Amino acid sequence: MVLTLMINGDPVPYHGDPRRSLLEVLRDDLHLTGAKDVCGEGFCGACIVQIDGVPKVSCLLPVGRLAGAEITTIEGVSNSETLTAVQKAFLEYDVVQCGMCFPGMVLSMTHFMAENPSPTRAELKSAMTGNICRCTGYERIIDALLSLGSNGLGPVEEVRP
Amino acid sequence: MEIPQQSLISVTRVSQALDLLTRLGETATVMAGGTWVMREARERTFISLAEIPDLTDITLDDQVLVVGAMATHQDICNAVIGAPDLAALATAAGKSATPAIRRMATLGGNLCTRDFHSADLAPALLALNAKVTLETSSGRETLSLEDYLNTPVDRPHILHHVTVPRTSRRSAHVRLMQRQAGDYPLAVVSLSAAIHPDGTLHDLRIAVGSVEERARRWHALEALCDDQKMTSDSIRAHAAARASQDFVGRDAVDGQGWYRLRVLPALVAQAVSDISLTAQGA
Ligand SMILES: Cc1cc2nc3c(=O)[nH]c(=O)nc-3n(C[C@H](O)[C@H](O)[C@H](O)COP(=O)(O)OP(=O)(O)OC[C@H]3O[C@@H](n4cnc5c(N)ncnc54)[C@H](O)[C@@H]3O)c2cc1C
Ligand code: FES
């Protein structure tokens, strides 16, 4: 099957088996290795990307269904000069350890914070179900997100400190 | 119709899907949300239902809820949240799996995946007395969800939609997991009843999921407790007396069969407590 994928704003031609997962195509063909290949089963969230702005697990998305969709990976949320508010908060609160979960965590929680600018701790915990972090114990991730306060996501990008 | 030599075929009409299923047989599978087939059936030809109009429709009025087979768990939760009679369905759809999976996995996938034993929507819809409407090559058929789950429909079919009658009753869905969230449930109890102010339960329906290979109604317990005054303690005692006579617990990596049976009475008690609280306006 031949189709065009729209990845981080750029059209990318794809020629191959439409049942391959978006995760395989991102990592193996396009060398966009931000989305991590961990469980391959939908449980861990390390492979989460946004499809038309909505977080989904790329390991269970066949590329053949994605023609015309806007795909945003962690490589597309900011550039080397800038960070989003969520990324900045994660950096300030020093919450990233091994980093395997973080691309998915950023894409999930950015969407959640945009829809729920003043969440409670409990709401953040349930929103984080499906983004497994084996290192941090979650509490600091939650503190970082709560620090965004009523400003929510604020300006989309801020200059790297 | 020519069969395209492709491994993922998007159809725009149910009849095309049926035609392809009939011709390709075991080499093809329907793809709805893809969360099961991408894990379990990658070698087959995918017949994608995503481009069929209307299959994602949900309509809710005072009489009936109708949910198209391609509605996702999240779509269903958004549509029914706050309706006391449909609380079991709102919990099943809103608490199962993870947020990302709830945006992908569909009603049809949940009810039609016969090798998936921990479906949440199945027991919730059994407790709500749902009917399923199937499309087959000989036309449209409507049958109870209970019959659909008990008796495999071996002919090629597409589950088109599910219909839930609305009544002035309460319902609840209780799931037990190893962790608080994100895993498959070890055992699920969905329950619905009309509650008299003195605590009598009328027209009681109890469904159990994840304990055996397929969700099913717990008719023996219903018969013991229907039209009786029930507290969570009294129904727990009845459930404890019946559980091992009525179910054979499923051994799997996430839990042993005996354990699934052992927890059932507590889940039934919790479900009765939940509907009693909502009836009191809590
Ligand atoms: C990490 C994870 C956790 C999960 N946790 C839970 C949970 O706790 N509770 C829960 O209930 N579910 C849970 N699920 C969802 C469940 O496991 C299945 O993945 C899901 O129900 C399948 O839905 P789907 O739309 O993705 O189906 P698909 O993968 O697209 O299809 C699955 C099967 O259903 C058949 N099918 C689908 N739609 C139709 C139709 N309309 N007519 C005829 N046949 C059809 C297909 O032929 C196929 O064989 C979880 C899934 C994942 C990945
Ligand atoms: S790799 Fe996709 S959810 Fe774990």
Ligand code: FES
């Ligand atoms: S930082 Fe290691 S998994 Fe989250």
